[in-house]
Amino acid sequence: MFGRLTLNAFLHDFVQTQAVVGMVVGAIALVIGLTYFKLWKTLWNDWITTVDHKRIGIMYIVVVVIMFLKGFTDAMMIRLQQMLSVGDSQGFLDAAHFQEVFSAHGTTMIFFVGMGSVFGLMNLIIPLQIGARDVAFPFINALGFWLFASGALLSLISLAVGRFSGAGWLAYPPLSSLQYSPGEGVDYWIWIVQIAGIGSTIGGINFLVTILKMRCPGMTLMRMPIFVWSCLCAVILIVLAFPILTATLAMLSLDRTIGTHFFTVDGGGNYMMYINLIWAWGHPEVYILILPMFGVFSEIVPTFSEKRLFGYASMVWALLFITFISFVVWLHHFFTMGASPYVNAFFGIATMVIAIPTGVKIFNWLFTKFRGRVHFTSPMLWFFAFLLNFTVAGMTGMLLSVPPVDFQVHNSLFLIAHFHGMVIGGVLFGFFAAFTYWFPKFTGFYLDERLNWYAFWCWLSGFLLAFMPLYMLGFMGATRRLDHYEAETGWQFLFIVVFIGAIILFCGAIIQFAGLFWSIYNRKKNWDHTNGDPWNGRTLEWSIPSPPPIYNFATIPTVNSRDPLWEIKHGGSPPAKKEYEDIYLPINTSMGCFIGLFSLFFGFAMTWQMWWLAIISFVAIIVTLIIRLSSADKHKLITAEVVKKMESDQIRSQKSYG
Amino acid sequence: MKIPKKPVLPMLIAAGILIFIILLMQPFTILKFGDKIGVLFPKGMIGYEQRNLLFIVQALMLLVIIPVYVLTFMFSWIYRADNPRGIYDPDLVDNVPAEIIWWGLPFVMVVIVSVLTWIKTHELDPYKSIESKNKEMTVQVVALQWKWLFIYPTEKIASLNYLQLPVNTPVRFELSADSPMNSFWIPSLGGQIYAMPGMTTILNLIANEPGNYRGSSAHISGEGFARMYFNTKVTSKEDFDTWVATTQGTTNKLEIKAFNNLALPSVMDPQIFTLEDPELFDRIVNKYMHH
Numbered sequence: 001m002f003g004r005l006t007l008n009a010f011l012h013d014f015v016q017t018q019a020v021v022g023m024v025v026g027a028i029a030l031v032i033g034l035t036y037f038k039l040w041k042t043l044w045n046d047w048i049t050t051v052d053h054k055r056i057g058i059m060y061i062v063v064v065v066i067m068f069l070k071g072f073t074d075a076m077m078i079r080l081q082q083m084l085s086v087g088d089s090q091g092f093l094d095a096a097h098f099q100e101v102f103s104a105h106g107t108t109m110i111f112f113v114g115m116g117s118v119f120g121l122m123n124l125i126i127p128l129q130i131g132a133r134d135v136a137f138p139f140i141n142a143l144g145f146w147l148f149a150s151g152a153l154l155s156l157i158s159l160a161v162g163r164f165s166g167a168g169w170l171a172y173p174p175l176s177s178l179q180y181s182p183g184e185g186v187d188y189w190i191w192i193v194q195i196a197g198i199g200s201t202i203g204g205i206n207f208l209v210t211i212l213k214m215r216c217p218g219m220t221l222m223r224m225p226i227f228v229w230s231c232l233c234a235v236i237l238i239v240l241a242f243p244i245l246t247a248t249l250a251m252l253s254l255d256r257t258i259g260t261h262f263f264t265v266d267g268g269g270n271y272m273m274y275i276n277l278i279w280a281w282g283h284p285e286v287y288i289l290i291l292p293m294f295g296v297f298s299e300i301v302p303t304f305s306e307k308r309l310f311g312y313a314s315m316v317w318a319l320l321f322i323t324f325i326s327f328v329v330w331l332h333h334f335f336t337m338g339a340s341p342y343v344n345a346f347f348g349i350a351t352m353v354i355a356i357p358t359g360v361k362i363f364n365w366l367f368t369k370f371r372g373r374v375h376f377t378s379p380m381l382w383f384f385a386f387l388l389n390f391t392v393a394g395m396t397g398m399l400l401s402v403p404p405v406d407f408q409v410h411n412s413l414f415l416i417a418h419f420h421g422m423v424i425g426g427v428l429f430g431f432f433a434a435f436t437y438w439f440p441k442f443t444g445f446y447l448d449e450r451l452n453w454y455a456f457w458c459w460l461s462g463f464l465l466a467f468m469p470l471y472m473l474g475f476m477g478a479t480r481r482l483d484h485y486e487a488e489t490g491w492q493f494l495f496i497v498v499f500i501g502a503i504i505l506f507c508g509a510i511i512q513f514a515g516l517f518w519s520i521y522n523r524k525k526n527w528d529h530t531n532g533d534p535w536n537g538r539t540l541e542w543s544i545p546s547p548p549p550i551y552n553f554a555t556i557p558t559v560n561s562r563d564p565l566w567e568i569k570h571g572g573s574p575p576a577k578k579e580y581e582d583i584y585l586p587i588n589t590s591m592g593c594f595i596g597l598f599s600l601f602f603g604f605a606m607t608w609q610m611w612w613l614a615i616i617s618f619v620a621i622i623v624t625l626i627i628r629l630s631s632a633d634k635h636k637l638i639t640a641e642v643v644k645k646m647e648s649d650q651i652r653s654q655k656s657y658g
Numbered sequence: 659m660k661i662p663k664k665p666v667l668p669m670l671i672a673a674g675i676l677i678f679i680i681l682l683m684q685p686f687t688i689l690k691f692g693d694k695i696g697v698l699f700p701k702g703m704i705g706y707e708q709r710n711l712l713f714i715v716q717a718l719m720l721l722v723i724i725p726v727y728v729l730t731f732m733f734s735w736i737y738r739a740d741n742p743r744g745i746y747d748p749d750l751v752d753n754v755p756a757e758i759i760w761w762g763l764p765f766v767m768v769v770i771v772s773v774l775t776w777i778k779t780h781e782l783d784p785y786k787s788i789e790s791k792n793k794e795m796t797v798q799v800v801a802l803q804w805k806w807l808f809i810y811p812t813e814k815i816a817s818l819n820y821l822q823l824p825v826n827t828p829v830r831f832e833l834s835a836d837s838p839m840n841s842f843w844i845p846s847l848g849g850q851i852y853a854m855p856g857m858t859t860i861l862n863l864i865a866n867e868p869g870n871y872r873g874s875s876a877h878i879s880g881e882g883f884a885r886m887y888f889n890t891k892v893t894s895k896e897d898f899d900t901w902v903a904t905t906q907g908t909t910n911k912l913e914i915k916a917f918n919n920l921a922l923p924s925v926m927d928p929q930i931f932t933l934e935d936p937e938l939f940d941r942i943v944n945k946y947m948h949h
Contacts, residue, residue: 095881168878174855175838175879265855266946271839272854305737308751314761336841337852338785338859345779349772359722359764360757366729367756371747373739376664387730388673395719402775404782405712407849408697408705411841411876453664460673464680472687475697477845479876482884489872490694494687 003609004184009162013097015077020160049588051138052550054442056145057123060116061435063152065513067112070156072509074105079466079502083495087487098483099166100185104155106169107189111196112152114289114423117431119148119200121292122207122231125438128541128548129225131216131557136209138586139628140202146596147199151192154603158188162608165189168481170278171252173263173271178256184607187256191603194249197242204238207231216540218559225539225562226315230295233323234288240327241284248277257609272337279330287326290422291319293430294361297386300379300437301365303535305372308563311364318357325354335403336410344403351401358394362387377535378452382433385460386425393421396471414474417467424463432459432512440534444546445523451515458508466501469494531651538566543576545650551583551638554647580640580647587636591628595621666738670731693869696845701867701892704782704848711778715771722767784851785860788828797821798939799833801840801853801875803923804882809912809939815905816912816938818920819888820928824898825868831861834943836921840883841876844890850876856946865892885925905930914941 012020034040047055081098085091093101123145127135135141158164165185167176176186211232215224224232251262252274261267263274302309309315331339331347365387374380396418399405409415439447478491485491519526528534532546540557541548543565557564557576567573598620605613638646693699700706737744787794798809809816821844823829833842833853842861843850846869851861853875865871875886893901912931917938920926935941 095884099878099881166881172839177838180838180880306739306746307748310751310753311757312751314757334852336850337854340785341780341783345776348775348779349768352768352771352775356761356764356768360760362726363760364757366726366733367753369733369737371745371750372737373744373746374734374737375739376666376669376734381664384673384730384734387726388677391723391726395716395723398719398771399712399715402711402715402771403779404708404849405715407782407784407851408708408712408845410850411843457672461676464676468680469683469687472684472695475695475845476691477696477843477872477874479841479843479874481878484884486887490691493690497683 001610001612003605003611005162005608005610009184010160013094015093016097016159019073023156023160044590045588048593049590051142051586051588051592053123053127053135053138053141054548054552056142057120057125058442059145060120060123060148063149064113064116064120064431067108067116067152067155068509069513071105071108071113072506074101074108076502076506077101078105079495079499081483083492083499085484086492086495090484093483095483096163096166099168099481100164102481103165103168103171103185103189104159107165107192108155109423110169110285110289111193112148112155114427115196115200116148116152117427117434118234118289118292119144119203121296121431121434121438122203122235124442125434125541126207126210126228126231127214128441128544128552129228129539130211130214130219131540131553131559132210132214133552133556133583134214134585135206136214137206139589139592141206142589142592143595144199144203144206146592147599148196148203150596150600150603151194151196151199153600154188154195154607155192157604158185158192158607162188170282172278173252173255173274174265176252177264177271178259179265187253187607190249190253190256191606194246194253195599195603197245197249200238201242201246204235204242208235208239211235216553216557216559222313222316223559223562225295226298226309226312226319227292227295229316229319230291230293230298233319234291236323237284237288237291237326241281241288244277245281245285248274248281253606257606275334275337276330279333280327282333283330284326286419286422287322289427290430291322293427293434294319296430296434296437297365297383298361299539300383300433301368302372303437303537304375304377304380305369306375306536307368307372308538308566309364310368310370311360312562314360315364318360321357322354325350329354332401332406335406341403348401348403348406352398355394355398362391378436378447378449378456379433381453381456382429382436385456385463386429386433388460389421389425389429389463393418393425396421409474411479412474413470413478413480416480417470417474420467420470424467429459437535438541440528441532441541441546441548443520443523445519445528446526446534448515448519448522448526451511451518455508455511455515458504458511462501462504462506462508464501466498466505469497469501473498533565536569538563540564543568545647549646549650551585551643554583554643555579555581578647580644582640583638583643584635585638587634589628591624595624598624663740666735670735674731693846696871700846700848701869701871702847702863702865703788704863705846706866707778707782708849711774711782714774718767718771722764782849784849784862786862787830788862788864790826790828790864792824792827794828794830795824796830796832797823799831799842799853800939800942801833801835801837801842801879801886802921803837803880804875804886805920805924805926806842806873806875806886806888807917807920809933810902811933811936811939813902813906814933814936815902816931816933817905818926818929818931819886820930821873821888821890822898822901823865823890823892824895825865825892827895828862828864831863832939833859833861834939836942836945838879839877840879840886842873843876844871844873846871847890852877856943858943865890868892868894880923882923882925888928906932908932912938914938917942 081091081093162184254260261269263271329351332351335344533542561567598617601617800807835853835855840853841850847863871890873890910931911934913934
C-alpha cells in the first residue's frame with residue numbers, strides 16, 4: 001500500500017526534527033492566519049488560479065525567498081560542522097546527514113533560488129519591457145510555475161518524510177546508483193529536479209515565443225532592451241539544454257527502478273556518459289542563471305548613470321557569443337577523468353574564450369558610467385559589489401580552465417570559492433539589484449534604502465571573509481564536502497574565519513528580510529509619487545503606472561528607438577497618445593495548480609514506489625491536460641470605458657497616497 | 659528621486675580597505691602555514707610546474723583585473739552625481755576604437771593563455787612518463803569504500819592508507835576502484851585524477867624532497883569518504899628498500915579473499931601486506947567484465 005514508506009521515515013535526529021517542527025508550525029500558522037484574515041478566497045481567485053504574468057512573477061519570488069532561507073540554513077549548518085568537526089570532535093552532524101545537507105543546499109540554491117529568480121524576473125519584466133499585455137501562453141506559464149512550486153514543496157517534504165540524497169547536487173553515478181545509494185534519497189532528488197525541470201522547459205518555451213512574437217510595433221530585435229536580449233539568450237539555452245536534463249534523469253531513474261544499465265558499472269552501462277550529459281545541461285545552466293543578471297545590470301547602470309547603455313551592439317553580440325560557446329565547454333567540469341591532452345586543451349581553450357565577451361561586458365558597463373552622473377542607489381550598490389567579486393571569480397575561473405592547473409585545484413575549496421563568487425557575486429547580487437530596482441514598479445513604494453545600505457555592507461564584507469580564505473584552503477588541500485578532517489592539517493583556523501564571514505552574510509540576509517517587511521509597514525513614507533517612474537527610467541515599463549494595471553498597457557506603445565522613454569523625455573519622439581480600446585485578457589484557471597498538485601503526488605509516489613498512486617496521479621495529470629487543452633480559450637473583456645476609468649483612478653490614487 | 663545621499667568617498671575607501679585586509683590575509687596565511695600549503699609549496703616536479711603555470715596565468719589575468727578595479731573606483735568617484743566638475747555627456751554611447759580595444763585586449767590575453775595551455779597541457783599530461791635518470795616505478799592504486807589500497811606489483815607488497823615512495827624516482831600510478839568514483843590527490847606532489855570502477859586511469863608523479871605529504875580523495879564517494887586520507891612518506895632509496903624488505907616479511911597476506919574483506923564499506927587504519935596474488939589489480943579492474 002505505501003510502497004517503501006514506513007513509520008521509520010518519520011524518525012529523525014535532533015537537528016532535523018527541529019527543522020521539521022519549525023516547518024509544520026509555520027504551515028499551521030499560515031493556515032490559521034489565512035483563515036483569521038479571511039484570505040482564502042483572495043488567495044484562490046487572485047493568486048492560485050491566476051494567469052497574470054505579474055502575479056505569477058511575484059509568486060516565483062515568494063518561493064525564492066522561502067527556499068533561500070532553507071538553502072541558507074543548510075549553508076550555515078555546513079559551515080558550523082566544518083568549523084567544529086576537527087580531530088577528536090565529530091561536530092554536530094553525522095556524515096550521512098551532513099552529506100544530505102550539502103546535497104540539499106546545492107539543489108535548493110540552483111534549482112529553486114537561481115531558476116526561481118530568473119523566471120520570477122522574466123515574468124515580471126519581459127512583457128512590460130516589450131510593450132505586451134500578456135505572455136504568449138498564459139496557461140503554460142502558470143503551469144510552469146506550479147511544476148516549479150511542486151518541486152520546491154517535494155523538497156520540503158523530503159525534509160520531513162524519509163531522507164534526502166547524499167550524493168551531491170548532481171548525483172553522479174556510481175554513487176547515486178542502486179548499488180551504493182539504495183534508499184529513497186536519490187529518488188527524491190530525481191523527482192524534485194525532474195518536476196521543476198519540466199516546469200522550466202515549458203516556461204522557457206513560453207518566453208521564447210513571447211519575446212519573438214509579442215513585441216510592440218516598432219520594437220525590432222536590435223531595439224529590445226538588453227534585459228530582454230539576455231533573457232532571450234537564456235531561454236534559448238533553457239529550451240536546448242533542459243531536455244538533456246530530463247532525459248538524463250529519466251535514464252537514471254530507469255536504472256534505479258527497473259534495472260536498466262544506462263549508467264551502471266556493470267551490464268555494459270557507462271557512468272561517464274551521465275557525467276557528460278549532466279554537464280551538457282549543467283554548463284548552459286550556469287549561463288541561464290547569469291545571463292539575465294547581466295541584463296539586469298545593463299538596465300541598472302545606464303539608468304543610474306543618467307545615460308544610455310554604452311556599446312549596445314557589442315553587448316548583444318557578446319551575449320550571443322556566450323550563448324553559443326556555453327554549449328561546447330562542458331568537459332571542463334571533469335578534466336581529471338583522464339581524457340587525452342588534445343581533448344582537455346580544446347575544452348580548456350573554449351572555456352577561456354568566454355572571458356572575452358564577459359570582459360567586453362564589464363568594460364561597457366564601466367564606460368556607461370564614464371561621463372555620466374552616477375547615483376549610488378541600492379541597485380548601484382549591488383552592481384558595485386558584483387563588479388568587485390565577479391571579476392575575481394572570473395579570474396579564478398580562468399585559472400580553473402587551464403587543465404594542468406585544474407588538476408591541482410579541482411574539487412577543492414578553491415573551486416567552491418570560484419563558483420560561489422559567480423553565483424553569489426553574480427546571480428544573487430544581480431537578483432538583489434533587480435529586486436531593489438523593480439520593487440517600486442510592482443508595489444508603488446521603495447524598499448528602505450538605509451536597511452539596504454547595511455545589508456550591502458554585510459554582504460560585501462561577509463562575502464570576502466566567507467569565501468576568500470577558501471581559495472587558500474583549497475591550496476592547502478582542503479577538498480569539498482568534508483564532514484571531518486584532522487587537526488594536523490591546520491585548516492581549522494581558516495574555517496573559523498570563514499564561519500564568521502558566513503554569520504555576517506546571514507545578518508545581511510536577515511536585514512534584507514526585515515527590510516522588506518519594514519518597507520511594507522512604512523510604505524506611506526516610501527511612497528513613489530512619480531506615477532510609475534521613480535528612477536527616471538528609459539524603458540517602457542516605467543511609462544505605465546505602479547503597480548501596473550492588469551492589462552499592463554492601456555494603449556499599446558509604438559517605439560522607434562532603443563530607449564523609448566528616454567527619447568520621449570529628451571524630445572526625440574512625441575509622448576505616447578492615449579487612445580483607449582477594448583482589451584481581452586485570458587480568464588483564470590485552476591488547471592495549472594491541479595496539475596502541479598498531481599505532479600507532487602506523482603513524484604512522491606515514484607520516490608516511495610507506491611505504484612498505484614503513481615498511476616492514478618499520472619492519469620490525473622494527462623486527463624487534466626486533455627480537458628484544459630480541448631476547451632476553448634475563454635477571455636474576459638475590459639471595455640474601453642472601464643480602461644479609461646481605471647487609468648485615471650490609478651493615477652489619482654498614486655499621486656494622493658501617503 | 660527622494661533617495662538619501664550615500665557618502666561616496668567613505669564608501670569607496672571602506673570597500674578598498676576591506677579588499678586590502680583580505681589581500682593582506684594571504685601573506686599572513688602563507689607565513690603561518692608555509693609547507694602545509696601543498697599547491698603553493700610543492701615538493702615534486704609536476705606540482706612545481708603546475709604551480710608556476712598558475713602564477714603565470716594569474717599574473718596575466720591581473721593585467722586585466724587591476725585596470726577594471728582602478729576604473730571601478732575611479733569612475734564611481736569622478737562621475738558621482740553631485741560632482742560639480744564631472745563632465746556629463748549623455749550621448750556618449752558608442753566609440754568604435756574604444757570597443758576594439760576591449761574586444762582586442764581580452765582576445766590577445768586569451769590567445770596567449772591558450773597557446774600556453776595547449777603546450778602545458780601536453781607537457782603535463784598525467785599519462786606521460788616523467789623523464790629521469792632514475793628508473794620509473796609502478797604503484798597500483800585502488801579506491802575502496804572508504805580507504806586507499808596501494809599495490810606495489812614489482813616489490814610484491816601492498817599497503818592500506820599509507821604510501822611510501824623513494825625520492826627523485828618517477829612513479830607511475832595506475833588507478834582503479836572497487837567503490838564509487840574517487841579522486842586521487844596528493845597536493846604536494848601534483849594534480850589529481852579520478853579513480854573509477856571498471857576502468858584504469860594513469861597518473862605520473864615524482865617526489866623531489868623527502869617528507870610526509872597528505873593525500874586524500876577529492877571526490878565524494880559515500881559516508882566514510884572524509885576518512886579517505888593517507889600519509890605519503892617520501893624517503894631515500896635506501897630507507898624505501900628497507901621498508902619494502904620489512905613489508906615483504908610480514909605475515910599479513912593479500913589475495914582475492916583478503917581483498918574482498920577490505921572492500922567492504924568501512925574505515926581503517928594503515929596496514930601493510932605481502933602481495934600473494936600478482937594479478938589482483940587486473941582482477942579488480944575486470945570485475946565487471948563477464949566472460
